[in-house]
Amino acid sequence: MNTHSNELNRVLGGGMVPGSLVLIGGEPGIGKSTLMLQVALSMQSLKILYISGEESAQQLKMRSERIKMNSEHCFILTETRTQNIFQQIEEIKPDVVVVDSIQTLHTDYIESSAGSISQIRECAAELQKFSKVTQTPVFLIGHITKDGNLAGPKILEHMVDTVLQFEGDRNYGYRILRSIKNRFGSTSELGIFEMQSTGLREVSNPSEILISQRDEDVSGVAIASTMEGLRPMLIEIQALVSTAAYGTPQRSSTGFDLRRLNMLLAVLEKRCGFRLGAKDVFLNIAGGIKVDDPAIDLAVISAILSSSEDLSIEQKICFAAEVGLSGEIRPVNRIEQRIQEAEKLGFEQIFVSKYNLKGIDLKNPKINITPVRKIEDVFGLLFG
Numbered sequence: 214m215n216t217h218s219n220e221l222n223r224v225l226g227g228g229m230v231p232g233s234l235v236l237i238g239g240e241p242g243i244g245k246s247t248l249m250l251q252v253a254l255s256m257q258s259l260k261i262l263y264i265s266g267e268e269s270a271q272q273l274k275m276r277s278e279r280i281k282m283n284s285e286h287c288f289i290l291t292e293t294r295t296q297n298i299f300q301q302i303e304e305i306k307p308d309v310v311v312v313d314s315i316q317t318l319h320t321d322y323i324e325s326s327a328g329s330i331s332q333i334r335e336c337a338a339e340l341q342k343f344s345k346v347t348q349t350p351v352f353l354i355g356h357i358t359k360d361g362n363l364a365g366p367k368i369l370e371h372m373v374d375t376v377l378q379f380e381g382d383r384n385y386g387y388r389i390l391r392s393i394k395n396r397f398g399s400t401s402e403l404g405i406f407e408m409q410s411t412g413l414r415e416v417s418n419p420s421e422i423l424i425s426q427r428d429e430d431v432s433g434v435a436i437a438s439t440m441e442g443l444r445p446m447l448i449e450i451q452a453l454v455s456t457a458a459y460g461t462p463q464r465s466s467t468g469f470d471l472r473r474l475n476m477l478l479a480v481l482e483k484r485c486g487f488r489l490g491a492k493d494v495f496l497n498i499a500g501g502i503k504v505d506d507p508a509i510d511l512a513v514i515s516a517i518l519s520s521s522e523d524l525s526i527e528q529k530i531c532f533a534a535e536v537g538l539s540g541e542i543r544p545v546n547r548i549e550q551r552i553q554e555a556e557k558l559g560f561e562q563i564f565v566s567k568y569n570l571k572g573i574d575l576k577n578p579k580i581n582i583t584p585v586r587k588i589e590d591v592f593g594l595l596f597g
Contacts, residue, residue: 214309214350217255220406220415221248223444224377224390226398229309231348233397234341236315236370238355238363239379244388244408245354247276248379249311251412252352254282261286262307266293266317266327280412293327295320295339307349312340314354316364333365341372370394381408382501387422388413389502401442420447420558423500430528433520437512438533438551438563439504445547445554447531449499450509452516457493468498469513470505477514477536484540485588489521508545510536511564514588515595524596529561534569540588544569556580564591 214229215222222228225235239245246268253261254277261284265273270289277283288305292298295318302310312318318336319327326332337353344351353373356364363370370376374396381388390404405416416422424436424447433452438445450469457463466474474496481487494517498504512532519526533551535543544566545551555563556579567584575582585591 216252218252220404221252224392224402224404226395229350230397232345233350234344234373235375236353236355236373237377237379238357240357243379243381244413245379246313248413249352249354250276251280253287253311254284257284257286259308261309262288262290262305263311264290264298265313267313293317293319295336309350311352314356316356330366334368337369337372385501387500399442403441403444423448425449425499430525432523432525433516435512435516435526436531437509438531438555439506439509440547445550447554447558450512450516451497451499452520453495454517454521455493457491462491463493466496468503469496477510480536480538480540507535508533518592522596526595531555531560532564534566542566542585549575
C-alpha cells in the first residue's frame with residue numbers, strides 16, 4: 214500500500230503492508246506528528262483514522278492549515294481510552310490507523326496510569342491483535358527516553374513489525390528516518406526530509422544539500438562518497454588542526470566516532486610520520502548528520518592533512534576508501550554506485566583503493582578513478 218511519501222515508502226521497504234504494526238520514535242519536537250499527519254492527509258484514496266491523545270482537534274486543524282493539506286477521508290479522534298477507540302473503529306472501519314502516541318493510551322483492563330509499562334504493553338497488544346485480525350496497518354508514535362531509546366518496555370519493539378527512528382539536529386532543518394527493525398524490508402534504508410514552515414519536504418537528492426557551496430578553495434575540507442542502505446550520498450568532511458594552546462591537545466568530532474578519529478590520528482602519527490600529537494584536532498560532518506561508514510576514513514585523513522599543512526584540496530575531488538591500522542588503503546563495498554554518484558554530481562576525480570578495481574564494471578566513466586595503496590600515495594598526489 215502506497216503512503217504517497219517516497220521517503221517513507223523507501224524506509225518501510227516499498228510501502229505499508231496490510232496488518233503491519235509500525236512504531237515511530239523520536240525526540241520531542243522533531244516532527245513525528247507532522248510527518249504522520251502529512252502522510253494521513255496525503256493518502257486521499259484511503260480512509261484514515263488519526264487518534265490523538267496529545268493534541269486537541271483544534272490543534273490538529275491548525276497544523277493541517279500550516280502544512281496546507283486537506284482530506285475528506287482523514288478522521289480525527291481525540292481519545293485515550295482504548296475501549297472508546299475500538300468502538301469508533303467499528304463505526305468508521307478505517308483502512309489505516311495512526312496513534313499519537315502509544316504512551317497516552319490506557320485500557321480498563323489494567324489498573325495503572327497511562328504511560329506505565331503495563332499500560333503500554335497491554336494497549337500495544339490490543340492494537341496488534343486488531344491490526345492482525347482486520348489486516349489494517351497501524352502506525353504508533355512513541356516517545357524516547359533521554360538516552361535516546363524508545364520509552365516503555367523492550368517487548369514493545371519485539372511486538373511491532375517495524376521500528377523507525379526519526380532523528381535530526383534541531384539547529385539544522387534536516388530530519389533522517391532510519392529503519393531499526395523491519396520484518397518486511399531492509400534495516401539499512403534511510404529517508405531524508407527537510408523541516409520547513411509548511412511541513413516536511415522530501416529530499417530526493419541529499420548529496421546536493423550536504424555539500425556546502427564554496428566560492429574559493431579552503432583547507433581542511435574533503436568530500437566523501439558514503440552509502441546509507443542502498444543510497445549513495447556525498448558528504449562534506451571539515452577538519453581543523455591547530456597548535457594546542459593549553460598543553461593537553463583536544464580531540465573533538467561531530468557526526469563521526471571519536472574513537473575512530475583517535476585511531477586514524479594514531480595511524481598518521483605512527484605509520485606516516487605526521488606529528489599531530491601536540492595539536493588540537495576538530496572534525497565535523499557538515500549538515501548535522503551522523504555517519505558510521507568506514508569508507509569515509511580516507512576523506513577524514515585527507516581533510517586532517519589538508520588543515521595541518523594548510524593546503525586546500527580541489528573542489529572536484531572526492532574519496533571512497535577505508536584506512537587500515539598499517540596505513541594501507543582498504544577496499545569498500547558498492548564502489549560502482551559511489552563512483553556513479555560522484556560522477557553524476559560533476560566530480561572529476563575519485564580516490565579509491567587499488568584493490569577495489571578488480572571486477573569493476575564501469576563503461577566509459579567521465580570521472581578519473583585514481584587507485585591508491587598507502588596514505589603516502591594520497592598525500593603525494595594531493596599536495597605534491
